[in-house]
Amino acid sequence: MKKWVTIIIIFILIFICIEILTESKSILNSVSFSLQIWKNNIFPSLFPFFVLSEIMVKYGMTEFIGNLLKPFMNKLFKIKSSAAFVLVMSIISGNPANAKYTRELYLNNDLDENEATKILCFTCFANPLFILGTVGLLFLNNKEVGLLILLCHYFGNIIIGLFLRNYHPSKKENEKVSFKYAVNAAHKKRISNKESFGELITNSLLHSINTLLLILGVMTMCLVITTILDNNISLNSVMQSVLNGSIEMTQGLKYISLESIPLKLKCILSVMILSFGGLSVHMQIVGIISDTKIKYFPFLLSRVMHSIISGLMVYLLFNIWIDIF
Numbered sequence: 001m002k003k004w005v006t007i008i009i010i011f012i013l014i015f016i017c018i019e020i021l022t023e024s025k026s027i028l029n030s031v032s033f034s035l036q037i038w039k040n041n042i043f044p045s046l047f048p049f050f051v052l053s054e055i056m057v058k059y060g061m062t063e064f065i066g067n068l069l070k071p072f073m074n075k076l077f078k079i080k081s082s083a084a085f086v087l088v089m090s091i092i093s094g095n096p097a098n099a100k101y102t103r104e105l106y107l108n109n110d111l112d113e114n115e116a117t118k119i120l121c122f123t124c125f126a127n128p129l130f131i132l133g134t135v136g137l138l139f140l141n142n143k144e145v146g147l148l149i150l151l152c153h154y155f156g157n158i159i160i161g162l163f164l165r166n167y168h169p170s171k172k173e174n175e176k177v178s179f180k181y182a183v184n185a186a187h188k189k190r191i192s193n194k195e196s197f198g199e200l201i202t203n204s205l206l207h208s209i210n211t212l213l214l215i216l217g218v219m220t221m222c223l224v225i226t227t228i229l230d231n232n233i234s235l236n237s238v239m240q241s242v243l244n245g246s247i248e249m250t251q252g253l254k255y256i257s258l259e260s261i262p263l264k265l266k267c268i269l270s271v272m273i274l275s276f277g278g279l280s281v282h283m284q285i286v287g288i289i290s291d292t293k294i295k296y297f298p299f300l301l302s303r304v305m306h307s308i309i310s311g312l313m314v315y316l317l318f319n320i321w322i323d324i325f
Contacts, residue, residue, distance in 0.1 A: 019228045030227040034220040037250055041134070042219075043212055045127055049093035049294040050100060050208035051201075057104050058193045058200055060186030061085060067182035070173060076167035077161045082110040083119040091154070094127025095281055099288040106292050113293040114168035120285075120294060121302035122161035126249075127155060134250075137142055139257035143186045144325040148314060156275055156310035159254045160302050167298075216286050222280035233306055242269060249278035264318045272311040276303050 020027050049325045056062070064242035065088055066073070073084045082105060092100035098120060106116040128150060136146015195203070236242065238259055245252015257267050282303070286296055 002094065016224075016228065019231065020224070023227070023231055026231065027229050030223040031220055033251070034223045034309060035218070038212075038216045038219065041130065041250075042215060045129065046093060046097060046215075047208060047212060049089065049097060051204045053089055053093075053097070053101055054104060054204040054207060055200060057085070057101075057108060058190075058195065060103060060189030061111055062108075062187050063185035064182045065184055068177060068179070070177060074170075074173055076165070077118075077122075078165045079118055080111060080115055080170040081173055083115060086119050086123050090123040090125050091128070094130060095124045095277060096284040096288060098123040098125070099285040101290055103289055106294060113295075114276065115170055116292070117295040117298055118164055120156050120289070121164055121299050124277060124281075124285075124299070124303065124306070126277075131274065135257075135274070136255055139253055140263070140266060140270070142263070144321065145263065145267050145318075148317065148321045149267055149274065152251045152271050152273050152310045152313040152317065156271075156306050156313060159309055160306050163305070164298075164302070167197060178242055211288060215284050216285045218287065219248065219280050222278070222283070223251060225279075226251055239271075244275070245269075245273035245278060245299055246276065249273055249276075249281060252278065264315075267318060268311050268314050271314050272307045275306040275310040 050228065062082050062085040066084045069084035069088075070081040073079050073087075074082050077083075086098055086101045102116050102120045103121070105111045106113070111119065131150045131153065132143065132146045135149060136143050140146065151199050164187065193200070226247045229243065229247075230240065233240075233243075236257075238261060241252055241255035242257060243252075244255055252273050253270055256266055256273070259266065282296075282300065285299065289296070
């Protein structure tokens with residue numbers, strides 16, 4: 001690394017330290033806000049799924065779901081059927097859970113490096129309850145547009161999956177679906193697991209709590225960064241909200257909902273921020289996959305594409321959707 005880069009990093013770190021000392025009130029408010037979000041939204045919604053998913057992987061649920069959804073995954077996305085577990089669980093629980101599920105399958109040799117990278121790219125879903133409840137009802141005060149944002153966000157990800165279907169296609173599998181075979185495959189996986197049930201529960205709890213603490217730390221750091229930027233950069237309020245959302249998603253969505261702009265523009269900006277995820281989500285995912293060979297750059301490009309596609313879908317469908325409801 002060149003010396004001037006080191007000097008810049010040192011000055012940035014010193015500047016952040018000074019800001020924390022001189023603007024301690026606003027920084028503490030940001031930390032408290034992040035703890036509130038984590039305690040009230042993230043921990044309750046993700047912790048049960050994190051614990052359950054690790055047990056499910058060890059007890060053969062990957063093989064069971066994969067065998068039942070084999071034609072769907074093979075024909076539509078040209079990816080191994082075991083990736084269906086990541087897709088289904090990510091839709092239910094939201095990001096950054098997709099990175100945790102992908103990592104577990106990668107470490108269990110159910111997915112190789114390229115397959116794990118591919119499935120990571122189109123399973124970055126925001127939690128459905130967060131979109132419908134927090135964004136739709138609480139922030140925008142409109143459940144109909146919350147549903148529109150949810151559908152455009154989800155279908156945008158499916159379109160990304162279709163774009164990537166020829167990216168390192170998996171070897172073609174036998175597409176015959178058999179419930180009996182799915183059960184037998186799950187049973188074989190379960191009996192091959194050498195951990196006792198007590199060990200499995202303990203490890204699942206520890207891994208889940210560590211992941212959730214990582215999420216809390218990254219989210220708090222990003223909220224502190226947005227506070228420092230707000231204190232030192234003078235932009236118009238809409239641009240400031242978008243900048244905040246590109247760093248920490250929840251804060252940006254909240255500020256956009258308070259802007260005096262048309263509802264249509266609020267929805268477009270909201271779905272784009274949700275689809276990009278914000279620097280906070282990206283850092284959480286990087287942290288989760290850091291001990292693997294899963295690539296981050298394709299994921300980053302996919303989030304940019306997802307943001308554009310879902311924003312365009314809301315733009316085209318908004319007036320029709322409002323007329324229907």
